[in-house]
Amino acid sequence: MPEVLVKPEEQQLIQEKFEELLKLVKLKEDQDEPNIRMAFEIAVNAHAPQRRKSGEPYILHPIEVARICADEIGLGPTAVIAALLHDTVEDTEVTLDRIETLFGTKIAKIVDGLTKLDGLYNVPSVQAENFKKVLRTLVEDVRVVLIKMADRLHNMRTLGSMPRNKQLKIAAETSYIYAPLAHRLGLYSFKTEFQDLCMKITDRETYSEIAKKLAATKRDRNRYIEEFIGPVKEQLNDLGFAYEIYGRPKSIFSIWNKIKKKKVQFEEIYDLFAVRIVLDVEDPRMEKNYCWQVYSTVTDIYRPIPERLKDWVTTPKSNGYESLHTTVIGPDGRFVEVQIRSRRMDEIAEKGFAAHWKYKGNTPQPDVYEHWLDNVRELMDQNEGGDAVEFLSDFKTNLFQEEVYVFTPNGDMKVLPKGATALDFAFSVHSDVGYHATAIKVNNKLVPMGTKLHNGDQIVVTTSSKQMPNESWMKMVVTGKARSKIRSALKEKRRKQGEFGKESLERKCKNLRVDFDEPVDLLVKYLGLKSRVDLYYGIAMGTINLQVLKNFKVEGNKLVEIQEEEIIQPVPKPVEINRPRKASQDGRPRLLINGQEASDLDYSLATCCNPVKGDDIFAYVTSTKGMRIHRTTCPNAEHMMANYGYRIHKAEWVSSANTSFVAELLITGVDSGPGVIERLTHNISSELGLNIRSLSISGDEGYFEGRLKVLVLNKDQLHLTMQHIQKLEGVSSVIRVD
Numbered sequence: 001m002p003e004v005l006v007k008p009e010e011q012q013l014i015q016e017k018f019e020e021l022l023k024l025v026k027l028k029e030d031q032d033e034p035n036i037r038m039a040f041e042i043a044v045n046a047h048a049p050q051r052r053k054s055g056e057p058y059i060l061h062p063i064e065v066a067r068i069c070a071d072e073i074g075l076g077p078t079a080v081i082a083a084l085l086h087d088t089v090e091d092t093e094v095t096l097d098r099i100e101t102l103f104g105t106k107i108a109k110i111v112d113g114l115t116k117l118d119g120l121y122n123v124p125s126v127q128a129e130n131f132k133k134v135l136r137t138l139v140e141d142v143r144v145v146l147i148k149m150a151d152r153l154h155n156m157r158t159l160g161s162m163p164r165n166k167q168l169k170i171a172a173e174t175s176y177i178y179a180p181l182a183h184r185l186g187l188y189s190f191k192t193e194f195q196d197l198c199m200k201i202t203d204r205e206t207y208s209e210i211a212k213k214l215a216a217t218k219r220d221r222n223r224y225i226e227e228f229i230g231p232v233k234e235q236l237n238d239l240g241f242a243y244e245i246y247g248r249p250k251s252i253f254s255i256w257n258k259i260k261k262k263k264v265q266f267e268e269i270y271d272l273f274a275v276r277i278v279l280d281v282e283d284p285r286m287e288k289n290y291c292w293q294v295y296s297t298v299t300d301i302y303r304p305i306p307e308r309l310k311d312w313v314t315t316p317k318s319n320g321y322e323s324l325h326t327t328v329i330g331p332d333g334r335f336v337e338v339q340i341r342s343r344r345m346d347e348i349a350e351k352g353f354a355a356h357w358k359y360k361g362n363t364p365q366p367d368v369y370e371h372w373l374d375n376v377r378e379l380m381d382q383n384e385g386g387d388a389v390e391f392l393s394d395f396k397t398n399l400f401q402e403e404v405y406v407f408t409p410n411g412d413m414k415v416l417p418k419g420a421t422a423l424d425f426a427f428s429v430h431s432d433v434g435y436h437a438t439a440i441k442v443n444n445k446l447v448p449m450g451t452k453l454h455n456g457d458q459i460v461v462t463t464s465s466k467q468m469p470n471e472s473w474m475k476m477v478v479t480g481k482a483r484s485k486i487r488s489a490l491k492e493k494r495r496k497q498g499e500f501g502k503e504s505l506e507r508k509c510k511n512l513r514v515d516f517d518e519p520v521d522l523l524v525k526y527l528g529l530k531s532r533v534d535l536y537y538g539i540a541m542g543t544i545n546l547q548v549l550k551n552f553k554v555e556g557n558k559l560v561e562i563q564e565e566e567i568i569q570p571v572p573k574p575v576e577i578n579r580p581r582k583a584s585q586d587g588r589p590r591l592l593i594n595g596q597e598a599s600d601l602d603y604s605l606a607t608c609c610n611p612v613k614g615d616d617i618f619a620y621v622t623s624t625k626g627m628r629i630h631r632t633t634c635p636n637a638e639h640m641m642a643n644y645g646y647r648i649h650k651a652e653w654v655s656s657a658n659t660s661f662v663a664e665l666l667i668t669g670v671d672s673g674p675g676v677i678e679r680l681t682h683n684i685s686s687e688l689g690l691n692i693r694s695l696s697i698s699g700d701e702g703y704f705e706g707r708l709k710v711l712v713l714n715k716d717q718l719h720l721t722m723q724h725i726q727k728l729e730g731v732s733s734v735i736r737v738d
Ligand code: MN
Pocket: 061, 086, 087, 151
């Protein structure tokens, strides 16, 4: 045992932090304070030998997580106790039994939900399995997921001391799951902070560029907000109730999204802020009335844009969000968004509906939340024992979206996720209706089965017992229920078709005099397949050639893989096999992977994001094609890192090699007569001396859009090229394609 684990000055800091936390908790019963103190004592002792990556005592983490729960989400003593204990069972000697004895079943259950699953080494995605576990507890107690959010937020805020590849992995998981989940739970400030923190890690440059520009324009913006607010205040003072009015800057992430989506420059974005008016209303029945009164006052001064009016006061969003939004034309003709809401609505918007729901007694609409939880339960039931990665992606498409309301021929209402199709509807009625759907009518018109539904649609499904799902159906549905039903029907079909393949493999094994079972699994692994069914199916369809067995030798009654040097005759390998190449591939850029020269490794640049020297990159180990190098901003990065974090490795460029990279640019502009292509090609190849891979231009009515693939040496050269093109006559924007 080390003699001093925590230094005296640290001890004092820990005590101070804890007392601060205690002041923030809204105590309800006499036992609350002694219980919180007991939880603190247990956690302090249990974590005493541990330190965080930053070097500070570990216990500061659970204290801070508990503070976020109390202060930023508004949770009570139960959650605070569970948050203080959340890492004890996983990382220390403390057992769940002990927690249950001391604090009761409820807290033990929550802590259990927050404890990661152990011994999950043979499942494809540990992260997805763990998340599934969190969700299973979520449907029992929402606090599990809220504490998990607080835990994640604190980890994200202190990510700086982690190694880069860990940072990327955690950021990806956060933007893949936690940010959308925060949105769905109505934790808007969490969502915004998650997104900004993630962007800061994956796209450092752009983040700091926008942050700098925001800071530089702050004075002007504040002056404008004052000018806008002035006349509004004058009028509101006459209404006779207390209120607050202020400008709120938009998040860096949302500004960046706007720049990308609208293909504009930072300087062209005017709505970098929104004006918020928060009303203090005593009587909840008057809230709506007052909000509309304020709306009327604001729009008397500034002209509103009718299409931009959003009334979530009359019909709150399904995550509980209530607010009245409008966009008006402010001074200098600039568009300004105005958000009007009561103090209560503002609290829900900031801290989430969850905090108000169930634990704070009477709430206006408990059913929106219940309904969502019902959907989570249903989705979990369907996936019982199934693939966690599939579950996660179904979960994303189904539960993070808003809903559409549609009707059966009898006028019964069905709620489906936004984007759901006519075929999804058929499956939601009954799985048999889905399986056998032949024709679907929406509002009395025959439509393709993949047609997206809209609010108020009425749907009639015709069935035939001869109809069965086929592969293309997967593309026509989005709901978890339909997907899992079609998936299992297809699996069954594949299994049947694979019978023939199984038989011929059995025959082959018999001839070689080897046992049947073992070689099957060996081949599945060797070929990088997912299951036996895939192997049988491949053999039956001819995509897998049984010649592959020549890579094995028979020892006893078992198959053994022949090492490469032992193979005397080259064997034609089936298309699906692609084993690592030992020889170095010429022309590849030089890289360090995990700090080591990578020339001996089998790696290549990903074609989805075309990394260029100087880009932030990482290496991803594919199941059959060696390592792929992706940009950290690659659109696929998030998915890979969130689901397969253990396959991610750190990668860096080695300076010196003279290799070229393909970069893709999207160029838009006004087409001032013919010859745009000539002008672009001349400039790029003659003036800049670069090689063009491809260039295609389309456009009409004087506007053009061009896609250019060009070979560059590094990121600096790419930037220079972009600047150069930007200055050409007629060009309005140049964007690198992700
Ligand atoms: Mn933790």
